[in-house]
Amino acid sequence: MQESWLLFKRNLADFWKTFRHNRMGLMGAFLVLTAILLAIFAPLVTTTSPNEIIRDANGRGLTFAPPFVHGPLGTDDAGHDVWAQLAFGARISLTVGFLAGFIAMFVGSLLGILAGYFGGWLDNLIMRITDVLLVIPDLPLMLVLVAAIRQLNLQISPLTVLILVIGLLYWTSTARLVRSQVLTIKERQFVARARAIGAGHIHIIRNHILPQIMPLIVANTVLILSTAILIESGLAFLGLGDPTQPSWGTMLNFAFDRNAISNNAWWFYLPPGLAIVWVSLGCVLLGNVLEEMLNPRLTGHHLEGEARVVKITGEEAAHAQHLG
Amino acid sequence: MSRRDLLIRKLLLSLVTMFVVVAINFVLFRILPGDPVRAVIGRNVKISAEVQQSLREQFGLDKPVFPDQFFSTLGQWARGNLGVSWSLRKPVAEILVAKLWNTLLLIGLGQILSIFLGVVLGLFAGWKRKTALDVGALTFSLIAWATPTFWLGIILLAAGSSWLGLPTRGIVSPENVGKPLYTVIPDLMAHLFLPTLTLSILYLGEYMLIMRSSILEVLSEDYILTAKAKGMSHWQVLWKHALKNAMLPIVTIVALNLGFTVSGAIYIETVFSYDGLGKLFQTALTKQDYPLLQGAFLLLAVSVILANMLADILYTYLDPRVKAS
């Protein structure tokens, strides 16, 4: 097999060498990693549970307390510790985003490979489906879908519904990308050779095509992650989240429903929004850099300033002149 | 492929897409739960079984969903009859038309501004790659892209109303309601400023990124080197050779982006209490007003399909490679 996979591994090492020097990529990785770490170590970095009501000296709920009254990020409208909510919210936001992103990646890659590799009516069918999905405005469709599934009483948790709906709607770009890539790879010699010696479809796809498109899929998935996280926050903001498992979007939903703005409670409505920007920006940076590295066409262009002429010393110049 | 063939192909594709949208639209709304008759009546009503039955008949809900309801609905849609809104008790088409203009105004202004600025900024950012301008513009775009629409909207709402004293709801001040919009332009603009700004910032990032990568791609083409070798200045190359080539994909992408735009409108209209299709959609959803929701969904989807078709047609006129032969 495994020649192509080995190549893939070696490319990975090469990749890291180049990536190390890319400031935007490193920044993106930093943003994403810190968020993941926050989610993993949420219980360690917080002192209260996100659902605990912080109380004042008289035992009354301490609502909308600014950071200097209750640290580090104050309390929300229900007297919950905002920092704890933020840290535990990372778990929900990232889980939804990542799972949805992976579903999208999986479906998109699968359909893309099927369409590109087998072509024919299958290709046509899959591409027409993406055409249709591409023009249907996504948010209205999702709102209706989430509401419908929710109310069918299927005993699915609200978060699962969100994950499924986002994941099953955002695979089109991956599918198109993978398909076009598969189309070019399919024509290359080693595939033809493999086919000539009687290799099966699955073998060819697994050992020859997959290693080639893997980097592309990874880059695309990272980009989709940011979309998924944004969409989740939007749907949660419109009230379709799970209030018992607050994500950053749910926090914002509470913040706006419960008048954080009027209370000037910036510590309540800014952090979740910034956290969303943090992660999705991280994913976008990372994804763009990965894509750019895979697509080196974009590394320079013809109008990019002038080549620098390095003056050589006068003596050398005279020498040259003399010889000429 | 000649232009005629291409157009016919696109038209067919659009028709197929439209049919699928219509079918999805129908099925999706039929599986939505809740008793529509109840929804018309509301919570606090005693109503006899006979009246309920007559309402069911009035809405055609007593017939089987397929094929009766499906085809009768389809036929009505084709004739522009989108039914009567259950909650507003007015023809859906009429409601939609009233809101459509508001949304078009909002989206149109936002789009024009952001396309113009996005194209210009993206052009310069791509051209002056890796300069402070590019890094700045790129950072702005990426952050804008990563920012939740509703969050930006609310922050601008808070800031704009407290610091600039801008109005926080609606399209015009109550005093100007009912007057033709062109007679109250200053008031209108004051109301449109914040929502438009929010939309523009978000699309601006999008278009800038698209234009930047488009111009980057074009500028690394050989014909740019040819133009430069001819002795043209960068400006001349940019203006005479790069711009048109880079603008071509923008046409298509702007149309495809309309779906994204519509999503933005739903958030923005909700935040700014702006009476457009977006807010109508959300209201219809919570009220389970099927005909209204269906109509709104249909209108949104069909506009995006039509816009795409229009872009395709426009494209065939702009790109000589399609035009001739």
Place this chain on the structure above:
Amino acid sequence: MKKTLWFVFLLFALLVAACGGGTATQPAAGENPAPTGENPTPTLEVSAEPIVLHVGWLGFPDTLNPAYAFLTESYTMFDFVYSTLTTQNPQGEYVGLLAEERSVSEDGLTWTYKLRQGIKWHNGEDLTSEQVAWNINAFIQNQDGWVTNSGYITGFVEARAVDASTVEIKLEYPISNMDYRVSFLYIVYPPDFESFATPEDLQNFTNFSPVGSGPFKITTLDKDQRIIILETNADYFGGRAKIDQVIYQTFDNSDALVQALKVGDIDMTNEVPDSAFAAVQTFENVETISRQGLSLTELIINSAPADHDPAPTRNPALEDPQVRLAIASAINKQDLVDVVLQGNGKPGVNIIPPVMGGGFWYNSNIQDVAFNLDEGNRILEEAGYVKGADGIRAKGEVRLELRLQYPSDSSTYPRVADMIANWLSEIGVKATPEAVDPDSLVVATNPNADYDLVIWGWGADPDPDFMLSVMTSEQYVEGGWSDSGYSNSEYDQLYLDQQQVIDRVERQKIVWKMQELLFRDKPYIILYYGNDLEAYRSDKFTNFLDSPLGIASFQSLMQVEPVK
């Protein structure tokens, strides 16, 4: 290309220019003279600018047809536009409005109303006793059409115009709260309502330019932009208001409403969100009022009879009184008041709010279940519910897993649900909060009985009758008021009794007894009574009427005047 660019430039320039201009034109309120029509007193003609009161709210009337209006916003408008025979005064007593005097016969079966002289409709015509009688008779004879009035005219036989200024209403049996009932019967302009052949035709009439006899008339109602402009009725029989116009505008976003109040875009609102009240109190030139009102929020426990059709789908554990008691003991009502209402309310006990009738109807003998999680755990333990490995209690097959639903249009209930779910988890009960759109929730509670726990609220009438009726088994039919499915024949009988006992103290005893039954059986756990939260710009207007009627009542707007 060039042309397009120019076009874009132009638009941009326009926008930039307009934004500058927009801020400058902020005090837009006075720019446009009011529609002059029948502009009233000479003093006001001198001042060129009409006095306009801007009101902000979060809703919009569904219709202005009293036959078929359900939203409180519609009733707010009815109070401005229409008049009733009686009304409540700020002290909570019933007084005549259209009626100058009212009297009841010895047997309690005939009520006689003597109308004031010279009452005119907004169109200048006289309001006659025949028209009043026509109204009452229409309500009685066409109950399918005048749906919303039907509860108030139970036991009415007919109305009759005795002479030009006297109307008589005949009853089937003596009615204990006649004044209250009549105060909800808006007298409409008959020519607008005579022509409808069927109940549906009547109900489809939106009546968006109503002709009434009230202190204000509607000049503009824009359903798209959701703005209502009312003009003072100079010929109102109760005198002329001191302002010229009232403009109602709807905000979808409560922060936008608060912001508008802060910057002076609106002059008053009676819908300050509870979570913003503390902030509004700090605003400059804004006066706030927090007053105990008639609203209550409850946790509904599915109590539909087991033989109900369709069969109730609920966790069977809810039929166990001990489980109900445990749930009640696990809810910290004071925390709900402190956190959710930011202190603007009181923990709830009874279905009758404490302020109703000045506290007369509220059973103050009932001692509420104390918040005590240990007690809750103990009760469940004793009742045989054992904690499993996942922390959820179960008795045999029955696990204490409950749906906790609430209407999706509320911004408060998600928080309430969130907190209750947390407390319940402490006693081994897993409650899953879920927002459900209100219309679906109506059907789920009644008649489907397809729910476990629901958080919802009521705005009570000034008389106990309505709130008590909600718990009668008669109301648990499709379209009825009952959402708990509570069914108790003793309670039902008491309800009928209290309707007919004229003696107030006798009636009080029955009402108190009914509250005891409800407290014992717990179809509802009353969570809290939220205050009415109001605010107005004290730099612009003064002399609002601070009473249980609210500063937005017509009585209040009649006396409001601009700050000099």
Place this chain on the structure above:
Amino acid sequence: MHNTSVKSPLLRVRHLSTEFVMPVDQRVARALEDVSFDVYPGQTIGLVGESGCGKTTTLMSVMRLLPANARLSGQVFFKDTDLLTLNEKSMRSYRWKELAIVFQGAMNALNPVMRVGEQIREAITLHKLMDREQAETRVGELLEMVGIPKERGAQYPFQYSGGMRQRAMIAMALACSPSLLFADEPTTALDVMVQAQVLELLKKIQQDFGLAIVIVTHDLGVVAELCDTVVVMYGGKVAEYGPVDMIYNAPQHPYTQRLLESFPDLARSDPSEALASIPGTPPRLTELPPGCRFEPRCYVRLEKCKFEAPPLLEVNDNHFAACHLCKGAEARF
């Protein structure tokens, strides 16, 4: 062959070095080092070598069309002006008017959304050589000259065949009557028949206009057919430089010898009889060996080849080679 000793050279490239700073890791790729050669009026010079040896970079360096991450040093005298000392604006007036270029792969060298005639006219009016009307006539003449009916000037590049596009490019290159024409792999990606046409055309132009042509190619057959002088490049340096017959008949540098061996016999009709390729790969420009750049692949290497780069020495009259094995007279450059 032209008598090179009488006229003074049109272009004198001296010690031209070009480096690229890699954008990702800031490593330096030394694409050209110490390249020197002369071009006389009316002469045709061939730049040959494997891909990546610096042929195209040489042309781009002379025309100063390299991207911003390039660093140039040395001198490039056009007539008596050192092009490397000019600012960008003055450099522009030399481009096309004096130095024109035909790029490789004419497929993309023409703007796809601009009419061909318009693209040619643009070159003329840009340098204000004549007014618009005259320029249009001139475009017609140019097109006819390269064998394209002038009406087709109103068409777009995609309506042209590959050969036509290349001819249109040549017409465009001649638009301002330059004295020096660079042709970067002018026949690559064209089929054999068309290749012959284009070569024929170049030959004809050379004869008719007497302009100097520098052809970049890896096709030694093309060189033999068109050129009088050959510059063989390897790893960014000149390996051998001299009159075409000298190079072909008495190659001095081991690389040139291998190159000639690897090239299929011109008489051999079937190109599929593969090139006997030189073992090994050209050096990476970021990791150049300290000594002779061909050393790792050389079959006759000496010990010092590893450490000492051989200078370019004149082994015969006007025949230079950079190899420690060659006993040269002197370093002329």
